[in-house]
Amino acid sequence: MGDSRMRCRKCGRPAAINMRRHKLALCDECYPDWFRGQVERTIRQFGMLAPDDKVLVAVSGGKDSLSVWDVLLRLGYHAEGMYIDLGIPDGGYSTESKVRALRFAEARGATCHVVSVRDRYGLSVPELALRRGRIRKVCSLCGLVKRHIMNRFAREGGFSVLVTGHNLDDEAAVLMQNTLTWQPGYLARQFPVLPADDEGLVRKVKPLCLMYEREVAAYALVCGIDYIQDECPHAIGARTLFYKEILNQLEQRSPGAKAYFFAQFVRAKQSGSIQFAEGGERALHACEQCGQPTTAPGLCAFCRLWQSDAPTGQDEDEA
Amino acid sequence: MVVVRYRGKQYELKAGMTARDAILKLGLDPEAVLVLRNGKLVDDSVILEDGDEITLVAVVSGG
Numbered sequence: 001m002g003d004s005r006m007r008c009r010k011c012g013r014p015a016a017i018n019m020r021r022h023k024l025a026l027c028d029e030c031y032p033d034w035f036r037g038q039v040e041r042t043i044r045q046f047g048m049l050a051p052d053d054k055v056l057v058a059v060s061g062g063k064d065s066l067s068v069w070d071v072l073l074r075l076g077y078h079a080e081g082m083y084i085d086l087g088i089p090d091g092g093y094s095t096e097s098k099v100r101a102l103r104f105a106e107a108r109g110a111t112c113h114v115v116s117v118r119d120r121y122g123l124s125v126p127e128l129a130l131r132r133g134r135i136r137k138v139c140s141l142c143g144l145v146k147r148h149i150m151n152r153f154a155r156e157g158g159f160s161v162l163v164t165g166h167n168l169d170d171e172a173a174v175l176m177q178n179t180l181t182w183q184p185g186y187l188a189r190q191f192p193v194l195p196a197d198d199e200g201l202v203r204k205v206k207p208l209c210l211m212y213e214r215e216v217a218a219y220a221l222v223c224g225i226d227y228i229q230d231e232c233p234h235a236i237g238a239r240t241l242f243y244k245e246i247l248n249q250l251e252q253r254s255p256g257a258k259a260y261f262f263a264q265f266v267r268a269k270q271s272g273s274i275q276f277a278e279g280g281e282r283a284l285h286a287c288e289q290c291g292q293p294t295t296a297p298g299l300c301a302f303c304r305l306w307q308s309d310a311p312t313g314q315d316e317d318e319a
Numbered sequence: 320m321v322v323v324r325y326r327g328k329q330y331e332l333k334a335g336m337t338a339r340d341a342i343l344k345l346g347l348d349p350e351a352v353l354v355l356r357n358g359k360l361v362d363d364s365v366i367l368e369d370g371d372e373i374t375l376v377a378v379v380s381g382g
Binding site (some may be wrong): 006016018218232245251 | 348349350351353355359360361362363364365366376377378379380381
């Protein structure tokens with residue numbers, strides 16, 4: 001049978017990935033360089049990182065965080081990883097993902113810090129959710145816990161910037177959700193760079209925010225990055241997945257639709273042509289207990305989570 | 320026959336179709352999966368041949 005396969009535009013070998021939004025097919029040898037170049041361009045475009053930054057990468061053992069860490073190391077940044085052990089027992093999910101993060105670091109001579117939620121605070125995330133009666137909302141609780149620990153660890157460790165592996169599909173799904181429900185506060189805060197705050201929020205950046213999830217997975221596969229492919233058991237049925245599915249349907253009909261949706265939002269914010277009021281008082285101050293920045297009076301949402309009788313807010317702090 | 324694996328399940332499909340056709344036949348979204356043929360990443364225009372071992376890798380995660 002003749003080989004009618006699509007060919008790499010750069011070298012003519014059989015293509016490993018065809019990116020319809022770019023009208024570009026590349027082979028497994030040319031693709032990693034192209035991908036790293038795109039990420040480097042995003043870093044420059046938004047002024048995300050300086051050469052002397054001390055970078056902390058939040059790693060989950062998944063494709064996005066390990067890929068962004070890989071790219072940053074190859075670009076020469078001083079990037080250490082931090083894995084948060086959430087204590088998710090289902091199918092050994094946390095154990096498996098931790099092993100992958102540690103193996104990745106070891107193979108590259110990089111440092112991966114591990115913070116165990118249970119060791120440090122006494123309960124795993126699923127146990128905490130059970131205690132707080134938020135079994136159906138584990139993802140939002142988990143997000144709050146992770147944001148708190150990431151910021152605290154970065155701050156205490158003297159890191160100048162915190163990197164997360166959010167890709168374009170993540171950003172577009174959040175944007176779609178917050179647009180369909182008109183959440184001006186969330187829309188005001190969504191951006192590839194979240195600046196540091198005098199009260200203690202560490203600068204946060206998302207170097208993969210213009211890369212499709214599919215492109216990130218392809219990078220991990222062709223670079224031989226061993227990542228956990230199983231979905232977090234608590235994410236099954238999550239709303240984010242629903243919005244991603246809708247966006248992928250749009251993408252099928254109109255290649256580039258996802259990128260256009262998010263990139264135009266970012267451009268409009270940059271130019272000032274759209275503005276959102278955050279709504280209410282957003283002044284940050286130090287939590288009375290942990291010292292982390294919060295908009296809530298008294299204790300931050302994270303500290304309240306661990307008090308058995310206190311009501312829990314979900315998103316009022318630690319943007 | 321071509322063996323196609325996806326999320327722990329195994330399917331047998333006839334050779335001669337493209338990987339994209341196979342993805343659609345299984346009711347999956349081509350935007351949401353990548354194709355490994357005999358362990359190597361290939362674009363989905365590849366025509367499946369007898370004896371091929373195909374793994375479809377889900378790329379979407381969320382939560």
